Amino acid sequence: MSKNNKNNPYQNAMSQLTKTAKILKLDKAVLVKLQHPQRILKAKLTVKMDNGQTKKFDAYRVQYNNARGPFKGGIRYHKQVSMDEVKALSFWMTIKTAVVNIPMGGGKGGIIIDPHTLSQTELERLSRAYMKAFYKYLGPSQDVPAPDVYTTSQIMDWMADEYAKLTGKKQPGVITGKSIAAGGSLGRDTATADGGFYVLKAIANKLKLKPKQTRIIIQGFGNAGANFAQLAYKAGFKIVGLSDSKNAIYDPAGKGFNYNLVKSIKAKGDAVTVCKINDLKCQKLYHTTNEKLLEKDCDVLVLAALENQVTEKNAKRIKAKVIIELANGPVTPLADKILAEKNLVVAPDVLANAGGVTVSYFEWLQNIKKQKWSKAKVKSKLKPIMDKAFIQVWQTAKKYKTDLRTAAFILAVERLAKAMKK
Numbered sequence: 001m002s003k004n005n006k007n008n009p010y011q012n013a014m015s016q017l018t019k020t021a022k023i024l025k026l027d028k029a030v031l032v033k034l035q036h037p038q039r040i041l042k043a044k045l046t047v048k049m050d051n052g053q054t055k056k057f058d059a060y061r062v063q064y065n066n067a068r069g070p071f072k073g074g075i076r077y078h079k080q081v082s083m084d085e086v087k088a089l090s091f092w093m094t095i096k097t098a099v100v101n102i103p104m105g106g107g108k109g110g111i112i113i114d115p116h117t118l119s120q121t122e123l124e125r126l127s128r129a130y131m132k133a134f135y136k137y138l139g140p141s142q143d144v145p146a147p148d149v150y151t152t153s154q155i156m157d158w159m160a161d162e163y164a165k166l167t168g169k170k171q172p173g174v175i176t177g178k179s180i181a182a183g184g185s186l187g188r189d190t191a192t193a194d195g196g197f198y199v200l201k202a203i204a205n206k207l208k209l210k211p212k213q214t215r216i217i218i219q220g221f222g223n224a225g226a227n228f229a230q231l232a233y234k235a236g237f238k239i240v241g242l243s244d245s246k247n248a249i250y251d252p253a254g255k256g257f258n259y260n261l262v263k264s265i266k267a268k269g270d271a272v273t274v275c276k277i278n279d280l281k282c283q284k285l286y287h288t289t290n291e292k293l294l295e296k297d298c299d300v301l302v303l304a305a306l307e308n309q310v311t312e313k314n315a316k317r318i319k320a321k322v323i324i325e326l327a328n329g330p331v332t333p334l335a336d337k338i339l340a341e342k343n344l345v346v347a348p349d350v351l352a353n354a355g356g357v358t359v360s361y362f363e364w365l366q367n368i369k370k371q372k373w374s375k376a377k378v379k380s381k382l383k384p385i386m387d388k389a390f391i392q393v394w395q396t397a398k399k400y401k402t403d404l405r406t407a408a409f410i411l412a413v414e415r416l417a418k419a420m421k422k
């Protein structure tokens, strides 16, 4: 790990921990434990390609901390996966499960691969190879993976099936984010957006922002961002900016996009195509770049794409009053300082996107108890958990006169320290 890389996610995660430890005057032994993952697993996966040749892929699983329950966290397939990224994400999972107070710990996994370059059969062999490499360390009461960027319910199903073959026992609770037919939970697809939306409503309530007068920009239009856009639109918020990896659109008039447009962007997944289809409506819309979109005038900026989007370079130019982090690590610690000086409220990832892991926990519970919950039941159980976590984080911020991220870390580290001492 380079010493001075300001955007190294693991260094960022550790600087957040150090800041929290100082405020709490944390026991040295607890701090040292929290500065290191409990176990790091690495493998070179050998996969047979469709052309008969074999290729090797680097794969990781980091089991950060299980003081509060089994390790829990997704598996990412991306060409930029690195050990430091997986370590950071597994640490944030440890904090996140503690913030929403579910009996789970933190872990994360990844493979260095651009999955779009593989056929379905190659993807299946790669996913089964990942399970073969690590299955001895996984299990419903040990470590429970889930999907993350570019991993799907189909991939989770293959992994659950491989685990059953290797252990000789069907145990759907080994992995979450499965298809409904393979034991997945209803409501998991929208859970991250649902949780983030409860946080938006709670903040709007505290800051007295009325939906009709609140302009929202959303970066990233995948599972988290697109579902959030729909919820916000239906509740009357004005969605004035949207982007995906290739395009960004912004409505400078501040009236907000119409529902059909938002819906069709979700279906097409490409903002420019949608603008062409909706030609008349889109004449009003101005195309912009992903970078500029973040700096446009709005009240709430929702970051639902990748890490390191708001840094010390652009933080000064952010005009929003509130940032909701649906992505993991989209605001760097240096940017956090600048945003705090501007009195901007940041709803941190470890709170704002925790709806996803909470419903993953519900899926695990249903599998263990051999139950099937309705979507309504899942939603009715998620809301009080998110509302309670928000209030606790808000009150902790008031008590320590600090920002919401530091408050969330304080709350989580206190819970972790208590569990670790036991």
Ligand code: NAD
Binding pocket: 148, 149, 150, 192, 219, 220, 221, 222, 223, 224, 225, 243, 244, 245, 246, 290, 304, 305, 306, 307, 326, 327, 328, 353, 354, 356, 357
């Ligand atoms: P996804 O793969 O469904 O969608 C990602 C979206 O981001 C796509 O629309 C893509 O086009 C867009 N994107 C990529 N690079 C971009 C860029 N530079 N600018 C603008 N848009 C860009 O992924 P997702 O599941 O929605 O996850 C998004 C983020 O939320 C990730 O950081 C993920 O770790 C985090 N997250 C997701 C969940 C979940 O349940 N889906 C839970 C917790 C956290």
